[in-house]
Amino acid sequence: MSSQKVSLIEIEKLLSKAAAKFVSLEEAQYFAKAQIECTLFMYPDVNPINSAVEDLESWEKLKASKIEIQVDKSGTFLVDFNRLGPSLKLKWVHDKIEEKAKLNGIAMFGLNNSNVTDWLKLWTYGLAKRNLIAMYVFNGGLGTVPYGGSEPIFGTNPLSYAIPTEDDPILVDMATSESAFYKYSRALKDKHRMREGVLVDQNGNLTCDPVIAISKDKENARILPMGGGYKGYNIVLLIEILTGALVRSFMGLEKSAKYTKHEYGGLLIAIDISGLTDLDKFKSSVSKMCKDIRSQKHGDHVTQVIVPGDHAHFRAKKLRAEGVLELDLGIYEKLKNWESQK
């Protein structure tokens, strides 16, 4: 696919203009800024601008749809997105969960029936900048087997968290399966084997061959939980339930074999640090620990001991200085098209 270099300033402006057709200008600007930040953390490995455009398209396609608040308690809200892209409502969600967290110390937002949330750090990073601890989990599809098992019953169940420090927030965004699904798909497409400890065969035994790891229904993969053992399984199972039955979404074999976006759910938890302790003292302790971690002698298998997010922040600063990203031409044209619409 051919692509084009576009300045960050132009991408942000185009995203904001497009989103403003569907949500308020303030929400649109917040969406655009957050999508750029998220992209800078991940590009060129993946380009979240593509997901941002998918979210915009869902609002264009489903003009008659509205999001529906199913629960609104002092510390909790649950939203049915009616298949709309949730990222356009990021500011609204952040404002509302921040207000509830400040009141109660902790607050929770659940979402179901949405156009999925592909990149979880989009949801957590902005809350850390507001001095909250944010944790977000999502399920999505079938691709992960239970420990000892032979067929996928869980999603790859990603987890993101973000924690304020005196400097950049600590930032995690990872599948809780041993491999993200897109890495499996790439291996299958490129016909290369994966390392030991990632995949199992139809009998539940280890394999490195992505073809042998295709599930019984041929739609999914047999990926192990993180670490390959029962501890990772315990984490994956917890997330499946928090993002399934708890938020009125689907989980386990309730989900269709074929990847079906609106069947997946998410749960965001925010903790107001200043509700429990002194914020400056908290940040100082966390920053001190980060420094202690980074100054450790490292083993031969790594080049340095890092704090989660270090690579992402480094990458973002470099890209911000360069000021341009490659966009697929199709994506760029869609954005230009929204701009040219009255």
Add this chain to the structure above:
Amino acid sequence: MSSQKVSLIEIEKLLSKAAAKFVSLEEAQYFAKAQIECTLFMYPDVNPINSAVEDLESWEKLKASKIEIQVDKSGTFLVDFNRLGPSLKLKWVHDKIEEKAKLNGIAMFGLNNSNVTDWLKLWTYGLAKRNLIAMYVFNGGLGTVPYGGSEPIFGTNPLSYAIPTEDDPILVDMATSESAFYKYSRALKDKHRMREGVLVDQNGNLTCDPVIAISKDKENARILPMGGGYKGYNIVLLIEILTGALVRSFMGLEKSAKYTKHEYGGLLIAIDISGLTDLDKFKSSVSKMCKDIRSQKHGDHVTQVIVPGDHAHFRAKKLRAEGVLELDLGIYEKLKNWESQK
């Protein structure tokens, strides 16, 4: 150490009588019942009655101490235990977090400066029986290295969660390091090697020798995070902060090299399922998924695919039917001594 067979009924009665010297009768009975349940899940691998007695002793020794509520918001409370054993206040904590969770959908309890909480399922199981999802994390000591690192900076940071089903709750209680600390201590004492992927040496490289894995300060171990990779590290780090700086406790190198109980903190989160969705529908979905998990074909490395907690519930039922446990004579005598006191 010599030991004696004692009936469950007698142990429960003795625990309850002892606790009633320090807290209300209702709290004492709740403490005794929960300690027995927790023990049935773990015995004979470990015997939590010993920790229950340690908690009782702390109340006897620190007669002038009182617990102090530092934060009490609608969804959150934080308690300084002034080195008292927190398990005697289990009913009070459960009542209070349940009330806050019902009001807000989610609630949080933090504790610091306590006589530690050795067995986390004591804190989560009772909440699942009240139809809440409960998650509890604790830090404790120094024993776990960051991914790629060479010196311990985290505790083994256990995590427990409990989730209601139509039958017995799902129940997890695990260190988020690759090995619990007591397993490392046993290997060191018994002079046996641990398997690959558990320990590192002073250069951050893998070792199976527990002697080589002793930390620089000679007080601790160099245990890897769960799974040995960066994903497990991300989980361990999150728990260190949630149970350290967030709850006004210590974390990382703020903790003494020598294991010092009152320096460790805990965080309990409870979610009111019925605040988000229909409770019966939730339980039915979870139970269906558990059934699907258990019916999977299993790999050669396990004898069956289980749901976390299956072994514990099986063990508890068997022991409940037998009706007796072995108690160390010293422990039994302490309990009898409290009984004989006016």
